[in-house]
Amino acid sequence: MDIRPIFSALRRHRLVMGMLILEIALTCAIVCNSVFLIMQNLQRMNLPSGIAEHQLVVVQMASIRDRPDADARAQANLASLRQIPGVRQVALVDKMPFMFSGNNSDIKLRPDQPQPSLSAGLYFGENLLSAFGARLIAGRMFHADEYLSLDRALRGLHDNNVRDLPRVAIVTRAMAQRLWPGQNALGKTFYIGKDIQMHVVGVLAQLARPNSLQRGVGFSWVVPIRMNADEGGYYVIRSAPRDRARVLADAVARLKQHNPGSIVMAQRSYDRMRAEYFSGDRAMAGTLIAVCLALLVITALGIGGLASFWVAQRRRTIGVRRALGATRGDILRYFQTENFLIVGFGIALGIVLAYGLSLLLMAHYELPRLPFSYLPAGALILWCVGQLAVLGPALRAAAVPPVVATRSV
Amino acid sequence: MFTYYIDLALRSLRRNTVLTALMVLALALGIGASITTLTVLRLLSGDPLPARSAQLYYPQVDPRPALDDPSRARPMPAMSWTDAMNLVNARKARYQAAMALTQAKVMPAKTGERPFFSDAVMTTADFFPMFDVPFRYGSGWSAGEGQARARVVVISDALNRKLFAGANSVGRTLRIRDHDFRIVGVLRPWSPQPRFYAVWLGGRSYGDGDGVFLPLHTAVADKMSPNNLNCFAAGGDLNDLTKAPCIWLGVWVDLPTASQARAYRGFLDNYVHQQIALGRMHRTDVAMPDLMQWMRESHVVPSDVQLQTWLAFGFLLICVVNTVGLLLAKCLKRSQEIGVRRALGASRRAVFAQFMVEASIIGLAGGLLGLLFAELGLWAIRQQPAEYADLAHLDLGMFAFTFVVALVSSLLAGVLPAWRASVLAPAPQLKAS
Numbered sequence: 001m002d003i004r005p006i007f008s009a010l011r012r013h014r015l016v017m018g019m020l021i022l023e024i025a026l027t028c029a030i031v032c033n034s035v036f037l038i039m040q041n042l043q044r045m046n047l048p049s050g051i052a053e054h055q056l057v058v059v060q061m062a063s064i065r066d067r068p069d070a071d072a073r074a075q076a077n078l079a080s081l082r083q084i085p086g087v088r089q090v091a092l093v094d095k096m097p098f099m100f101s102g103n104n105s106d107i108k109l110r111p112d113q114p115q116p117s118l119s120a121g122l123y124f125g126e127n128l129l130s131a132f133g134a135r136l137i138a139g140r141m142f143h144a145d146e147y148l149s150l151d152r153a154l155r156g157l158h159d160n161n162v163r164d165l166p167r168v169a170i171v172t173r174a175m176a177q178r179l180w181p182g183q184n185a186l187g188k189t190f191y192i193g194k195d196i197q198m199h200v201v202g203v204l205a206q207l208a209r210p211n212s213l214q215r216g217v218g219f220s221w222v223v224p225i226r227m228n229a230d231e232g233g234y235y236v237i238r239s240a241p242r243d244r245a246r247v248l249a250d251a252v253a254r255l256k257q258h259n260p261g262s263i264v265m266a267q268r269s270y271d272r273m274r275a276e277y278f279s280g281d282r283a284m285a286g287t288l289i290a291v292c293l294a295l296l297v298i299t300a301l302g303i304g305g306l307a308s309f310w311v312a313q314r315r316r317t318i319g320v321r322r323a324l325g326a327t328r329g330d331i332l333r334y335f336q337t338e339n340f341l342i343v344g345f346g347i348a349l350g351i352v353l354a355y356g357l358s359l360l361l362m363a364h365y366e367l368p369r370l371p372f373s374y375l376p377a378g379a380l381i382l383w384c385v386g387q388l389a390v391l392g393p394a395l396r397a398a399a400v401p402p403v404v405a406t407r408s409v
Numbered sequence: 410m411f412t413y414y415i416d417l418a419l420r421s422l423r424r425n426t427v428l429t430a431l432m433v434l435a436l437a438l439g440i441g442a443s444i445t446t447l448t449v450l451r452l453l454s455g456d457p458l459p460a461r462s463a464q465l466y467y468p469q470v471d472p473r474p475a476l477d478d479p480s481r482a483r484p485m486p487a488m489s490w491t492d493a494m495n496l497v498n499a500r501k502a503r504y505q506a507a508m509a510l511t512q513a514k515v516m517p518a519k520t521g522e523r524p525f526f527s528d529a530v531m532t533t534a535d536f537f538p539m540f541d542v543p544f545r546y547g548s549g550w551s552a553g554e555g556q557a558r559a560r561v562v563v564i565s566d567a568l569n570r571k572l573f574a575g576a577n578s579v580g581r582t583l584r585i586r587d588h589d590f591r592i593v594g595v596l597r598p599w600s601p602q603p604r605f606y607a608v609w610l611g612g613r614s615y616g617d618g619d620g621v622f623l624p625l626h627t628a629v630a631d632k633m634s635p636n637n638l639n640c641f642a643a644g645g646d647l648n649d650l651t652k653a654p655c656i657w658l659g660v661w662v663d664l665p666t667a668s669q670a671r672a673y674r675g676f677l678d679n680y681v682h683q684q685i686a687l688g689r690m691h692r693t694d695v696a697m698p699d700l701m702q703w704m705r706e707s708h709v710v711p712s713d714v715q716l717q718t719w720l721a722f723g724f725l726l727i728c729v730v731n732t733v734g735l736l737l738a739k740c741l742k743r744s745q746e747i748g749v750r751r752a753l754g755a756s757r758r759a760v761f762a763q764f765m766v767e768a769s770i771i772g773l774a775g776g777l778l779g780l781l782f783a784e785l786g787l788w789a790i791r792q793q794p795a796e797y798a799d800l801a802h803l804d805l806g807m808f809a810f811t812f813v814v815a816l817v818s819s820l821l822a823g824v825l826p827a828w829r830a831s832v833l834a835p836a837p838q839l840k841a842s
Contacts, residue, residue, distance in 0.1 A: 015829065016741070019734035026727045034720065062514070062526065263514070263524055279794040284713050291442070291720055295727060298435045302731040305431055309738040365712050 006338045013310075017342065020306055024346025024382060027299045029353035032378040033361065034288045036370050041285040045278045047217055049097040050172070050206030052133030052238060055088070056270035057248040058096065059235040059255055062263040070228035071149065077229060077258055084250045086243040091132075091236050092227050093125030094150075095210040096270070097220075098277040102210030105221075109179060111195040118216060120175055121209025124150070124225035129170070131236045132207070137173060139186045139202030142224040153225050162196065166223040170202035174218030198223070214366070229259070236270075244269050296381070300389040303343075307335065307393035311400075318397055319404030328398040335394035336387060343386035347379045354378070410759075411766070418767035421743070428739065429771070432732050436775030436819060439728030441782020442721040444803070444811050448783070449790060450718045451807070452800050453615065453710045457601030461541055462700040464665045468496060468677050469698075472656070473641045475691035484696045486609040486707070487639070490629075490651040491689070493658040497533055501676050502662035502669070504539035508532035509635040509658050510610040511628065513621045516584040518572070527568060527620035528612065531628035531635075537563070537594075539663045540606070545569075547579035547594035555624040562590040563622040566598045583621075588631060590623065602800060605700055608707045610659055611636025615797035625658075673697070711795070725814075729822045736768060736826035747830050748838025757831040764827030765820065772819020776812045783811060 010017050074092055081090040095102055106116035126147055129136070148156075148166055156164025169190075176185035188200045198221075207220040227233045235255065239247045252267050275282075311318075318331055358370035422429040456462050469484035470492055488496070493507040513529035536542070537549035550561045562583050569578055583590045600618030608614060629651060640655040650657065664670040677695050684690040698706055740747075747760055755763075783803060790801040 013741070015825070016734055016737045019730055019737060019825075023727055023730040023734060026723065026730065030720065030723050030727070037716075062512075261524065263526060265526075276794070280713065283793045283795070284717075287717060288720070291724060294438055294442075295724060298438065298728060298731055301431050301435065302734055305428055305735050306738050308428075309742060313742060361716075365716065 003337060003341065006334065006341060010338070010342070016306060020303065020342055021346045021349060023299055023302055024343055024386070025349035025353050027295050028347055028350025028378050028382055029357050031292050031295060031381070032350070032354040032374045033357050033370060034292050035378070036358075036374050037367075038285050038288045038292075040367075041281040041288075044213070045281050045285075047098075047208060047213070048206060049208045049274070050132075050134055050204065051097060051270075053270050053274065054241045055133065055238045055244070056131075057237050057239070057244050057251065058266070058268060058270055058273060059237070059248070059251055059264060060232075060266040061229070061235065061255060061259065062232065062265050070230035071226075073229035073259065074227065077235065077255060080254045080258060081235060081237055081251055084237070084239075084247055084254070086239045086247055087237055088240075089127065089131040089133075089238040091125050091127040091130070092229075092233050093123065093128045093131070093236055094227060094231075094233050095121070095123055096132075096234060096236070096273070097208035097210060098213075098274050099210045100277070102212060104209070104212050104215070105192045107175075107179070107221075108191040111191045111197075113191075117190075118175065118178055118219055119212065120171075120216075120219040120221050121212070123207070123210075123220060123222045124227070125233065125236075126224075126226040128222060128236075129204070131238055133238060134207050135205040136170070136202050137205045138184075139170070139200070141202060142168065142170070146224040147226045148224065150225050150227050150231050157193070160194065165196055166225060167197070167199055168201045168224065169198040170204060170222045171200055172204045172207050172218055172220050174206070174216070175221060176200070176203050178216070178219070229262075296385050299382075300385050303339065303386055303389040304392060307339065307390045308396075311335070311393045311397040314397070315400055315404055318400045319402055319406075322400065322402035323405040331400070332394050332398040335390055335397055339386050339390040339394075340383065343383050347382055350378070350382070351375050414763045414766040415770070417763055418770050421739075421767055422770065425739070428735060432735050432771050433774045433778060435728045435731050436771065436815065436822075437778035437782055439721075439725035440775055440779030440811060440815050440818070441786055443718075443725045443814060444779060444783035444807060445786030445790065446714070446718040446721040447810075448787060448803055448807050449714055449797070449801055450710065453603065453714055453797055454704070455602060456701060457603055457605045457704075458540060458700065461539075461663070464663055464670075465539070465700045466662050466664055466670060466673070466697050467700070467703045468660055468662060468673075469696040470677070470681055470690070471692040471694045472654070472690055473692060484694050485639075485641070485656050487637075487656040488658045488660050489654065489656050490658065492684075493660050495680065496660050496662075496677075497535075499676070499680075501673055502664050504535040504663035505660065506533045506535040506539055507625060507658045507660045508536060508606060508610070509625070510607055510612045510619070510637070511633045511635055513585045513623070513633070515568075515572075515621070516586070518582075518584070528617075529621035529623060529628075529633075530606075530619045531623055531625045531633060533625050535663075536622065539661060540601075542599055543597040545595045545597045546577045547592070549594055549622075550624055555626055558627045558630050559624060560588055560590045560627060561593045561624065563594040563596065564592055565596050565618055565620045567617070568620040569595045585621070585623070586631065586633075596622075602797075603704060603709045605704060605709075606659060606661065608659075608704070608709060609637065610657075613796045614709050615800060670697075725818060729818045732768075732771070732819070732822035733825055736764075736823060737829060740764065740826040740830045743830070744833050744838045747833050748835040751833070751835035752839055761827045761831040764830050765823050768819045768823025768827065769816055772815045772822075773812070775819060776815025779815060780808070780811050783807075 078090050078092060081087060103122040104119050105122050107118050107120050108116050129141060146168055152164045153166065171185060179190060180188055185200050185203050189197050191197055206218065208217050209220045237247055237251055248267060252264055256264060354370060354375065361367050362369060470488065471484045472489050472492060497505050497507050509531050511529050511531055512526045514524055515527050516524045534550055534552040534555045545566060549563055550559060554561060564583065569575060578592050578595055581592050583592055603614045604612060635657040638655050638657045640653065662673060664673050674697050677697060681690060681693055681695055750760060787801045787803060791798050
């Protein structure tokens, strides 16, 4: 189809055309960047944790820190939780994946290293790995005699006394691969703090860190430290997914009964905990999706509205063309091609604007550059929206009878 | 003449109701989105203490070990016990107070009830006069009582309602952990937004006020632990926070005049140099932002909110461009009518005015509908899981501002079409018909 007549027609409406192209370009820029932001949010929300998420319920007890029998009470609490019918594993742990607080340690390969190799999230609590359902892919779990109390470990940290500190650690595969690429991590050593040496005895398939996700979600490590009832922490209880509600209610009742002076801070399934952590991302993604849809609808209505005007204005011309032998299909294609060209110009300008906007966002917020693949996708969406919007007016134009040409207005 | 234009505009808008509705709807959506996000942004970046904020300062020092590269040094966001106490005891400002947040475990008065945690501030005596905290009953404690570790406490209006049904509870007892505290004051509802004094101390930045205020020295003696604790060196006993190399206290000072602020800045520099001479400190970097500056430096306003505001104004821009296009097309369609009006003696200015009136009617309608959308948007924000969600309400200022935005954007949208209409030469249009 010859597009020269389209150009000469468009040149006569430069101002209106310009506005339409500008609108499409702005829409293209904002939609491309918004879709990119939505994808980033979705990616964060779907990060794998490496634990048996749907089987866990969690009860958080308040720390009290002034009773001498805290160790015994923790063991009694755990024993009581184990007796709940349907419970598979229980543990008292300090942190879980995706929480608003965490212990992050700087990991070094040599004690005199000026910059740490990476930062990893620290986990501890007796029986933590089996309660989490984290999968060990190499090495072994901790032996019972390797566990130290948190109290003792803190004392060791304060006095810099290595005998009071754990010496073995289990690391994630992601962390092992970053520290020793292509090597077997088992038996390797690394350093924390000033010069505390740790030996790797096991490697986990996956375990996400509690917080500071931007520093490497998969970097986590576990040490054999036991917590007591006064050090706060979370009682993690694993059961079949369908038993969770009952197990949780029973667990809370038992913990309240055994610890009359303490406070249950939170009780929920791990699924809910995770959802709460990512609720901000979800809300933001929802807002962005709504804005994108509204933008596309408004742009479509704008395109359709202008096309209607043009069709109404050119009724006579269309009639003349029809009288001179143009088919309905010709007229339809004319308006569709015209729209394709206009949207094309808009997209060309929009790509430039999209990149400009992306640079602006990168300068002000911690965001990566807009990947190139979003641009063809955005272009395709806008072309589809344009064609859909122009279809109605174009069909109306095609329906103009040739006899119009012979009538005066 | 003006009423005639309005009449003309209404006729023209009625002639093409679908198109008019489209323009109004698009503008209203853009305005609704912008006003919603702007309301939230304004709320979050507001001044928590308008009468005092210009004279409140947040001094910062840097107690960390020496650094190889001094240019990378930045003062710490909070203070250690020693520095905080040195500054507070120096009494160089009109008011000065050190504070940290904690969780106070409030024990039930009757047996059978369960204990609960209340958000608590451990602070020094000047906290109340410095921040102009309003009391319903009683007052704060004196500096002497604070130093003497008196077991006195000030409670919030909300806690007073919960425990004492809102009665005057001054003189009654509140049991926190294992100790009885005498209530000396009950506040009126008080929760500055943002909660500026809580920013680094491990509390939320927006939302409800704290429930319990108790003397810092007493709380430290009772081993209450601060919500946020950042240790910058190894060694040091976490059980004795007065000696540990950790920062956990925010210090605020009240300096009513600029010269007092300058003098205090000099005092702060002197203090650091003196501490360096004593061998206690190693770094000279200090800072003393005022309240609003400290809010900006701490990035109190979530970046998502800023991003949404930019997005909303981008959206409004697209809606305005959309309206320009449609109005232009409309003006082209009406070129004959314009030709007739011009031929009958209407001046260019008159045609321009007529089209601008039409655009502003669209703007006003868009503003009204946009207000509805903004209320809807704010309702949606109140359902969101953010800590500021409950605060999202349209105030009178934003209500008026909505119409300003609506009129400005519709007039902007109207200028180009109105200009096009006014410069049309009348003769060819008349000939064409």
